[in-house]
Amino acid sequence: MNGSNVEINWEAARTxxxxxxxxRVPLHEAAYGLDAFDDPNHLSDVVSxxxxxxxxxxxxxxxxxxxxxxxxxxxxxxxxxxARAGARVTGVDFSEPALRAAAALAERTGVAATWVHxxxxxxxxxxxxxxxxxxxxxxxxxxxxxxxxxAAQIVALLRPGGTFFIRDGHPALLALDEDAEGFATRYSYFxxxxxxxxxxxxxxxxxxxVAHSRTYEWPHxxxxxxxxxxxxxxxxxxxxxxxxxxxxxxxRMVEVPRGYAWPEAERNLIPCTFTIVARKD
Ligand SMILES: C[S@@+](CC[C@H](N)C(=O)[O-])C[C@H]1O[C@@H](n2cnc3c(N)ncnc32)[C@H](O)[C@@H]1O
Numbered sequence: 174m175n176g177s178n179v180e181i182n183w184e185a186a187r188t189x190x191x192x193x194x195x196x197r198v199p200l201h202e203a204a205y206g207l208d209a210f211d212d213p214n215h216l217s218d219v220v221s222x223x224x225x226x227x228x229x230x231x232x233x234x235x236x237x238x239x240x241x242x243x244x245x246x247x248x249x250x251x252x253x254x255x256a257r258a259g260a261r262v263t264g265v266d267f268s269e270p271a272l273r274a275a276a277a278l279a280e281r282t283g284v285a286a287t288w289v290h291x292x293x294x295x296x297x298x299x300x301x302x303x304x305x306x307x308x309x310x311x312x313x314x315x316x317x318x319x320x321x322x323x324a325a326q327i328v329a330l331l332r333p334g335g336t337f338f339i340r341d342g343h344p345a346l347l348a349l350d351e352d353a354e355g356f357a358t359r360y361s362y363f364x365x366x367x368x369x370x371x372x373x374x375x376x377x378x379x380x381x382x383v384a385h386s387r388t389y390e391w392p393h394x395x396x397x398x399x400x401x402x403x404x405x406x407x408x409x410x411x412x413x414x415x416x417x418x419x420x421x422x423x424x425r426m427v428e429v430p431r432g433y434a435w436p437e438a439e440r441n442l443i444p445c446t447f448t449i450v451a452r453k454d
Contacts, residue, residue: 364393
């Protein structure tokens with residue numbers, strides 16, 4: 174059954190996930206609206222949502238002139254948007270086709286960027302230099318088993334005084350049954366080391382299908398996410414919860430500007446996203 178908890182080692186799960194992400198690249202290149210990036214002022218919806226908070230906590234009040242490392246950059250739409258907001262960007266991903274697509278989009282749009290092929294959990298060894306900002310957003314830590322190792326990469330990539338930003342699906346939302354008529358829990362909120370196994374030929378953008386349909390995800394409660402960042406030595410400077418999401422988690426969600434949300438009358442019942450900003454002292 175989709176979302177059931179299984180015992181699988183990290184390498185096997187990671188290989189399945191990588192094959193699935195590689196397959197999604199051409200589908201997302203067709204469905205992400207890349208032509209819009211020909212307009213030099215165009216920003217992705219994700220970065221448009223994140224930018225006010227990023228600017229507020231970035232040294233100097235904007236990304237202008239800052240070195241930014243984007244973890245799990247996928248096909249580069251958010252990375253290019255961060256460059257357009259003024260940052261010198263490095264995008265990191267474990268999918269070579271995703272990075273090729275990102276590099277092609279950067280070249281086509283005349284945006285300077287560095288692309289690094291590595292597992293995010295090995296990012297410190299693979300990426301040169303250090304950064305004022307480490308950024309990751311929307312569809313990120315569910316693909317990782319070990320958040321302590323993830324947080325260690327972030328701290329090691331940041332300069333003293335540097336800022337870490339993450340916005341992602343709220344773990345309370347991700348515990349809900351996406352197909353239920355109302356709100357009902359279905360998946361684990363707390364993890365127990367096992368992975369959730371999914372079989373799904375579709376992806377969240379476009380109508381195409383993938384050849385490698387099996388994936389593995391790990392649930393991470395807020396306590397685990399915050400705990401990993403704090404244990405690694407970061408200081409929490411901002412925490413927020415949002416009522417909208419860039420992907421349609423449930424068929425009951427309705428379209429809103431830059432994404433989806435529960436019907437108006439239910440919008441205050443449960444958060445859709447969390448945002449954390451943390452600093453390296
Ligand atoms: C949902 S996408 C990133 C979201 C981004 N907001 C977007 O839509 O472009 C997730 C990305 O994580 C990458 N990824 C998954 N597991 C990874 C890992 N262990 N190391 C590095 N990248 C990984 C995938 O290749 C994919 O590009």
